[in-house]
Amino acid sequence: MIQGNYGQRIADHIEHKKPKGWHVSVWEVPMITESIVDDPESYLPDHLSRADLILHLCESAQAAQLLPAVAEKTGAGGIIASIDSSAWIPPGLRNQLRRELGKKDITIVFPEPLCSIDECTVGFYEKNKEPYTNEAIQAFARHFGKPRLELSINDKGCISAAKVLRGAPCGSSEYTARRIIGLETAGAVPKAGLMCLHYPCLASMKFEQTDNGVDTIMHTSGRVFNEAMEKALAENNNK
Numbered sequence: 001m002i003q004g005n006y007g008q009r010i011a012d013h014i015e016h017k018k019p020k021g022w023h024v025s026v027w028e029v030p031m032i033t034e035s036i037v038d039d040p041e042s043y044l045p046d047h048l049s050r051a052d053l054i055l056h057l058c059e060s061a062q063a064a065q066l067l068p069a070v071a072e073k074t075g076a077g078g079i080i081a082s083i084d085s086s087a088w089i090p091p092g093l094r095n096q097l098r099r100e101l102g103k104k105d106i107t108i109v110f111p112e113p114l115c116s117i118d119e120c121t122v123g124f125y126e127k128n129k130e131p132y133t134n135e136a137i138q139a140f141a142r143h144f145g146k147p148r149l150e151l152s153i154n155d156k157g158c159i160s161a162a163k164v165l166r167g168a169p170c171g172s173s174e175y176t177a178r179r180i181i182g183l184e185t186a187g188a189v190p191k192a193g194l195m196c197l198h199y200p201c202l203a204s205m206k207f208e209q210t211d212n213g214v215d216t217i218m219h220t221s222g223r224v225f226n227e228a229m230e231k232a233l234a235e236n237n238n239k
Contacts, residue, residue: 007057
């Protein structure tokens with residue numbers, strides 16, 4: 001489910017990098033201005049493909065209100081609802097969706113930002129990480145989510161190669177991996193995180209109440225990549 005350039009870019013990257021056997025179907029949700037209360041099914045198209053997983057990449061709270069109806073029509077048992085701007089799915093709506101979907105044994109997670117998801121949790125900061133158990137979401141997170149890198153370091157202490165083992169759904173990990181070649185390891189962090197934001201990251205730049213207190217979700221995206229760099233550098237030192 002997409003709206004605008006944000007969702008389209010992620011959908012395009014997943015289509016390009018998807019594992020063999022995956023099928024990606026995209027529904028561009030119209031911008032809905034009125035409140036959706038009694039008849040969400042009326043906003044759905046006549047046909048939606050059957051699906052194991054819904055990836056919600058929409059930019060309005062009205063679109064998020066369609067999720068229970070979309071899950072029922074597609075048969076999906078898991079939903080990843082991206083929080084790259086808290087205005088898209090406010091906290092109260094997240095709780096409502098958890099309750100409503102939970103009654104139907106459908107798992108929904110809200111990674112903030114989207115690149116903070118892995119096979120066990122969503123969220124970047126330890127105090128706010130949320131565990132989940134859902135095979136469809138875990139299958140997605142094995143391939144797209146919190147970046148995992150493999151680095152090669154030359155005898156001058158510079159990065160000579162960078163392989164993306166798992167990349168952010170938006171494609172920023174691959175973009176940044178190409179640009180950190182030649183960086184000295186001593187200064188690679190936080191430079192790499194800043195490079196990641198130059199993709200450009202489409203997470204919100206607005207200072208708001210996030211999982212880290214008053215901060216921007218975009219800054220968290222840079223920290224997600226820096227953490228991946230720190231782990232890859234440590235693994236290289238331990239070889």
